[in-house]
Amino acid sequence: MINRVVIFVIDSVGVGALPDAGDFGDVGANTLGNIVKKEGKINLSNLRRLGLGNIDDISGIEAIDYPLGAFGKSLEVSHGKDTTTGHWEIAGLHLTKPFNTYPNGFPKEVMEEFEKRIGKKTLGNKPASGTVIIEELGEEHMKTGYPIVYTSADSVFQIAAHEEIISLEELYEICKVAREIMMGDQAVARVIARPFIGEVGKFTRTSNRRDFSLNPSEETILDIAKNYGLDVIAVGKIEDIFNGQGITEAVHTKDNMAGIDETINYLQKNNKGIIFTNLVDFDSKYGHRRDAKGYKDALEEMDARIPELLENLREDDIIIITADHGNDPTFKGTDHTREYIPIIIYGDKVNSNVNLGTRKSFADIAATISDILGIPSTGKGESFKNQIIG
Template identity: 60%
Template sequence: MINRVIWIVLDSVGMGALPDAQKYGDEGSNTIGNVSKALGGLNIPNMEKIGLGHIDGIKGVKKVENPIGCYGRFSEKSEGKDTTTGHWEMCGVCLEKPFPTYPNGFPNEIVTAFQNAIGTKIIGNKPASGTAIIEELGKEHIKTGYPIVYTSADSVFQIAAHEEVIPLERLYEMCTIARNILKGEHGVARVIARPFIGEPGNFTRTANRRDFSLVPPHDTLLDHLKNEGFHVMAVGKIEDIFSNQGITEAIHTKDNMDGIDQTLNYMKQDKKGLIFTNLVDFDMKWGHRNDVKAYGKGLEEFDKRLAEILDAMKDTDILFITADHGCDPTMPGTDHSREYVPFLAYGKALKENHNLKTRQTFSDMGQTIAEIFNVSPIKNGTSFLKEIIHQ
């Protein structure tokens, strides 16, 4: 019997370019492999023990004898390579076209509508690194009170503001206003609040980031679980990614280690259903900033904490570990990368040393969870439960 699934998404930890990566400019991307190569290897024995090194095509990871879990790699069926696209596909929503991006900034019609709605001008309106743009425009922002609006290679409308200039409640209100404007052809995946503190030359972004995603176009795995009375416990930005749809309780986190702490806290509560965790530091702090050394250290730190999760698991728990896209910090640029994602599964109810090989959509994970809990199937994907469970 399986009473609970702990599903951990290592945000951006891809494992090699997908066949269509050329279309996205991502040939040669391999987040795990290239980080490992750049650092002379990774010390991640717990993921290797489950079977990470046995995944087809993986590089830079040790292959242990007799791994204790199931493993495979997953292709992304949807068009795109961002957080919302990846998480939605896991839960049954596959996109036929990617969310819009704005390499030249947002058009006048959007900027004018937003300025009129918030009653003030904006500054910025261009693609930029979040840390760079607050250094560039932070002083002007403090002087004028105008919010900093910027985007990236991802489908995002980001609003940066000093917490002493624009209070958090007002910043979140501005994001809600932007979210209501950005629909239809301009329906970006996420509007993101990017608060910061400090003085010119020494600004620091805070943990009060909030993501305001589009509402999924139809019910997802999370709705199916909630509707059948199961707990859906969201850790990190999961609640934001799904616009709080299908969530029964949620907690935001300040970093990866806090995310693991909160996951362990939910595990102690012994509620039947899904604990769904996103660990965002790989992407936000290290991948987009091309910080190879910190990325590798982050993988090793997660692996150490993984031992605590394995120890805390009950016989009726199973663990899924995966990613939502890549963000190879060794590649030119700072964009996400179109990659396969690794998949690990472990639990007393599951087989050992079972290779799922290459699956064609992230939705197979969600379909498998739907079958575990005997809820309505999701719209995409094929369950692999019968492959991995002890008969």
């Protein structure tokens, strides 16, 4: 019997463009494959042992003869390529309508209402890279005290502020105001606090980011597990992505290594249910910044700690290693890419060398977890429990 499942999301590590990538301008995107193509051979020996290189049509990673885990990849049903859409589908939701995006900035009436309610003017109001816009407008922000508002190809309302100009507490309150405004017809998936520090020309974003999400539109596997008395532990930005819904305990982390540390910490405790971890650095520090070498190095750093994760699994645990979308650092622009996600499953009770092929929905993960834990499903996705256990 399996009593605990770890969902371990390597944020944005896509493994090839989806069939509908053309609808998103992403034909040719392949986060993992293109990193290897650009930067040369990558050492992901521990993920390879589990089956990463045996995933159908994966590029850049060599297969081995007898992987220790089960492996596959998945299509995405929901119409999007953002964090919220991906995680919600992993948790058993299908979004038939994409979230609003604002390629020309936010409407005048939205910004007027926002400025009125926070008592300040704003800067920016356009799509931009977060690091670029604080270099562009950071000095003016420090002189005026006006927060910097920007968006991206994702459904986000982002607010950047220097921690010495607008305190974290005030920034979070400002974000809560934006969250109240960006609802209904104007709803965005996330309002994001983007604090930074430093001097002009030397600004750096801090780990005090906070995401203010919509509540999931329907019940997720997290809600169901919680309602059945199980622990649902969120590590990293998971609590923000689900706006706390379905979560019983949460810890925010400053970087990937802290995310792994906290996952191990919870593995060593007496809990039962779901541990849901997100390692965001791949996406935020390397994908969006189009830093292929940094992305490669971070992947190798994470892979080196996989044995430590596995050593802390109990006999009645399994771990599902996956992603939520792509963010190819060799691709055009600075935005996410519409890609397959990898699925790798390991545990004492998991059958080795099982090829799950191409799954039809990320929600197959949620359906499988429901099946394994003996709780109702969300009705989305198809369980692969019988292929990996028994």
